[in-house]
Each structure stands twice: as structure tokens, then as C-alpha cells.
Amino acid sequence: MWELTEEQRDLRALAAQVAAEQYAPRAREWDAGRVHLPDAERRRLADLGLLALTLPEEFGGGGRPLIDALIVLEELAKASPVAAWPVFEASTGPARVIDLFGSEEQRKRILPEVASGKTTIAVSISEPDAGSAATDATTTARIEGDQVVLNGTKRWCSGAGFSEKYLVYVRFGPEKGSAGMGAVLVDRDTPGLTFGPQENLMGFRGIGSADMFLSDVRVPLDDVIVPKGGFRKLFTAFSVERLGNATMSLAVGQTALDRTARYIQERRQFGREIAEFQTVQSALADMVVQVEAARLLIARAAVNAGTGAPAALEASVAKLFANQMAKQVSDLAIQLHGGYGYSEEYEVERLHRDAHGWALAGGTPAMQRIRIASEYLGRRFDQRGQCAG
Template sequence: MFELTDEQRALKQLAAEVATERYAPHARSWDELRTPLPDEERRLLGSLGLLALTLPEEYGGGGRPLIDALIVLEELAKASPLAAWPVFEASTGPARVIHLFGSEEQKKRILPAVAAGESTIAVSISEPDAGSAATDAATSARVEGDEVVINGSKRWCSGAGHAEQYLVYVRFGPEPGAAGMGAVLVDKKTPGLAFGFQEHLMGHRGVGSADMFFSDVRVPVENVIIPKGGFRNLFTAFSIERLGNSTMSLAIGQTALDRTARYVQERKQFGKEIIEFQLVQAGLADMVIQVEAARLLIYRAAVSAGTGAPSALEASIAKCFSNEMAKKVSDLAMQLHGGYGYSHEYEIERLHRDSHGWALAGGTTTMQRTRIASEYLGRRFDQRA
């Protein structure tokens, strides 16, 4: 049993109040119009100290353990996944990579603006021929004097075109696999960087997703966050990001459960509330079991991590289960809502759409299973034929 401290309960209440009063009323229209989160809303989260809870205080963050950030992330995501996105990026995404692996100069230069909501960083890793096989990336980077020159293209970049900066994973040399890879921070306005059209995705609307094209993009060598050969260190950061991903799925499941619990006690058929029917009770019970199990797996990994990183095994288990839970629970919610679940009115269909995105992002559930087997057995499996 995980009991929240008084401080954590207060943090949870603050996040819930902001989410309910400020973001919930706009969630439907943001989704319909694919509207990016307004800059002033991101700055508000920064001013409230909710944006970068896991970053150290000396860089403008909250200096809190990972579990605190996940508590806030869930409350915001239950109201609007778009409002939760900057917290996801700052507390569990690319900003944490810079915190973990960047130089002191880089941390002082980059992170305070992120913590304040003045700047956002998106990650750019996938390519047309390098998705789950991220170490097959071909986008190249070469050092010329005091600059790094980047050429290539990226796909499925969440936040592309909206974020101010991008943590771009590149290949510094001819060495295959992880050996030649590193990461460079690139400003949105850098000459030679271009964006493709915004993808019309099934879910995650407003976050933005587009291709990125690099044609002799030059950035200062001081922007190299991960040097050549340092890619394997990122597995630590990936585990943190996977718990952020898991929590976004948890928020979907909890929201679907909450709305269904209300609906089945209001909707009447054959002269009584539909919750009186045993199959409806069983469906609701299955939703409760799935959501609570996901929360316990996430909390176990996060509490074990403290202010550091969770184990790869626990993070992958949490992500795999939570991703599939969100799909199952939102589908059950749709069934128990009947025709209303399939309509736009109750927003169950939006939850179901979004659930599929998290199961693809940050390593598919298929890849998580391979990771789980690998970590459990203490072996490494080569996926190449």
C-alpha cells in the first residue's frame, strides 16, 4: 500500500484544482481544433512550481522525487492530456536527459527557462528506417571547428514545429549501432532546419507531430549533450520517460473509470440503474482492477527510484501493463456507455483514441516485452535477422 504524505496530498490537490478549473473546460475544443497549449498556460504551470518538479532547485526545478511529478502529471492529464504534456517533457522527458547527462554549463543555460515555462524541449529520435531500432538512425553530425553540422531527417517527432528546442539523436561516426550515436540540442530557428506538415493523428491532438529535415544545420559544439558513444547511458533516461508515459495511460484509465462509474449509476434501463445488472458490475470491477494494478506498478517503480531513475525492468513492466490497461479500460467504458460511448458527447472515444498513442510512443509494448525478458534473464537479445 502506497500512502501519500501530507505534502504530496497537498500537491495532488493543487494540481487537481488547476486542472479542473483551468484546463478541463478547454479539453474538448483543444482536441477538436488540434490547438497547441497556449504559451501562457505553460508559464502558469511554471509559476506554480508544477512544471519541472524533478529538476534540482538550482536549475529552477522543485528538487522533488519522481513520484511527486507523476502525481501531478496524472491530475493534469485526467483533465487534459495537452495541459500535462509540458510537465511530461520537463519532468520525465528531454529536460531530464540534460539534467542527467549535460554539463554544468548546459544545465545552467538551458534548464531554468524550461522550469519557468519560457521554453520547451522536444525529442527527435525516430527516422523512416529507425523506429523501435533507434540505434539504426542515420542522421549524421560532424564536428567542424567550434560547430556541429547535422544532415538527415526525423519522423514522428512529438511537438515538432511547436517546441522551441529539440534534442536530436544523431550519428557522429561510421560505427554501427549505439557506438556512433549521441545527441545535440537544436534551436527551432536554426538555419537549415525545416518541418514537414503536421500529421493528423488519431489522438494526441494539439501536441503536434511532424517530420524534421536537417540540411547543413550548424549548432555550437557546446550544444552536444550526449557525445559519441554515450547513447547507452540513455537507457536510464528512457526508464524515467517510460514512467511518465505509463502515468499518462493511467490518467486515461482513471478518467474512463470515473466517468463510467457515474454513468452506470445514472443510466436506467428496464426501470432500474444499469449498475444493478451483474454483467455491468463485472465490467466495472474489471476496470477497477486494471487501473489499480497499473497504479501500483507505476508507484512501485517510482518510489524505488526516489530522485534517481527506476530500474529498467520495473519501468518496462509498468509501461507495458499501463499502456494495455488504458486500451482495455477505455474500450470497456465505451461498451458500458453504449451508443453514448461511441459519440463525441461523452469524450470516451477521445480517451480510447489517445490510449493507442501511448502504447506506441517511447517503445512499443512488443519491444517492452523483449526488454522485460532481457532484464529478467540478464541477457541481451539481438533483434536483427
């Protein structure tokens, strides 16, 4: 049976205290105003040692196992996904790609700025005609001497316009599929890079999302993080990010459960607490089971990963289950709150909106099912070769 160590309990307590004091009181305001986390708060997280827990100590990170980052991520996300977002990016997102696959020079140059809170790196994969089929990307990278010239359009980039740097997935050559794919780091202020208007999304408010337009964007050759043909090894990094995503869903489910448990013991109907009604107890029990199961699936994958990357099968199973759990549990929370669940005041509706976003991000449930079947059977399936009969 896996249990938190004393050090991990202390880490969780610190994150929970910061979340309760600094972020929970502002969560509704940030959601309503679509407010991005102030840079000062990101630096606060870095100063407290909560930001880049999985990055190496030699570059200013915590050098901790993945499970430690997920513990912090959950506590912050229970207060506000906006507050948790920089930790997601630094400890489970594109910064880990640089840590895992970047050169020693790149790691020394880039990671300390992430660990200090000076820089956030966002990932940019999707395009208008390349979402789940990421290897259909058409954004091009042409090498000219000691520079790389980028042209194309990126879509659904979380953090676009706010993050200081972007890990952009591009096509280095005419080869189809993953063979020509790689990734390049681009600064926000690079000439030729522009951003579309911020999307008004159902959830994820305050994290930001926008199109990116690259017109003869020139970056140093030294900023090619993953060269041509290296796309397949990025699935390792995707597994790390999927556990971060699953943890954000876990935070939604746990928060919905906690709020509901309080509410049903405060709300009275027919002269007694509604917690005394069997239908309410049954719904709450379903919520508890789903949240606990998601937590165990995430913990299994993360503990087995240690300081490395989780197994692809375990990560996809955890993400799929946690994503579905968050939607179902937050929906039950709305139902058990009755009319109050439909009100912004109780913030349960915000949880439900965010739950749907996490299910779409980082690989949809449909794509996770394909990934799970592929990993379990040890086979690859070409979706392009299928047709409806």
C-alpha cells in the same frame, strides 16, 4: 504499503484544482481543433511550481522525487493530455536527459529556461527507417571546429514545430549500432531546420507531430549533450520517460473508470440503474482491478527511483501494463456507455484514441516485452540476427 504524504496530497489537490478549473472545460475544444497549449498556460504551470518538479532547485525546478511529478502529471492528464504535455517534457522527458547527462555549463544555461516555462524541449529519435530500432538512425553529425553540422530526416517528433528546442539523436561516426550515436540540442529557429506539415493523428491531438528536416544545420559544439558512444547510458533516461508515459496511460484509465462509474449510476434501463446488472458490475470490476494494478506498478518503480532513475525492468513492466490497461479500460468504457460512448460529447472515445497513442510512443508493447525478457534474464538479444523459420 505506500501512501501519499500530506505534502503530496496538497500537491495533488492543487494540480487537480488547476486541471478542473482551467483545462477540463477546454479539453474537447483542444482535441477537436488540434490546439496546442498556449505558452501562457505553460508559464502558469511554472509559476505554480507544477512544471519542472524533478529538475534541481538550483536551476529553478522543484528538486522533488519522481513520484511527485507523476502525481501532478496524472491530475493534469485526466483533464487533458495537452495540458499535461509540458510537465511530461520538463519532468520526465528530454529535460531530464540534460539534467542527468549534461555538463554543469549546459545545465546552468538550459534548465532554468525549462523550469520557468520559457522553453520546452522535445525529443527527436525516430526516422523513416529507424523507429523501434533507434540505433539504425542515419542522421549525421559532423564536427567542424567549434560547430556540429547535422543532416538527415527525423519522423514522429511529438511537439515538432511548437517546441522551442529539440534533443536530436544523431550518428557521429560510421560505427554501426549504438557505438556512433549521440544527442545534440537544436533550437527551432536554427537555419537549415524545417518542419513538415502537422500529422493528423488518431489521438495526441494538440500535442503536435511532424517530420523534421536538417540540411547543413550548424549548432555550437557546446550543445552536444551526449557525445559519440554515449547512447547506452540514455536507457537510464528512457526509463524515466517510460514512467511518464505509463502515467499518461494511467490518467486515461482512471478517467474512463470515473466517467463510467458515474454513467452506470445515472443511466436507467428496464426501470433501474444499469449498475444493478451483474454484467455491468463484472465489467466495472475488471476496470477497477486494471487501473489499481497499473497505479501500483508505476508507484513501485517511481518510489524506488527516489530523485534518480527507475530500474529498467520496473519501468518497462509498468509501461507495458499501463499501456494495455488504458486501451482495455477505455474500450470497456465505450461499451458500458453504449451509443453515447461512440459520441464525441461524452469524450470516452477521445480517451480510447489517446490510449493507443501512448502504447506506441516511447517503445511499443512488443519492444517492452523484449526489454522485460532481457532485463529479467540478464541477457541481450539481437533482433537483427533473427529470421522467420
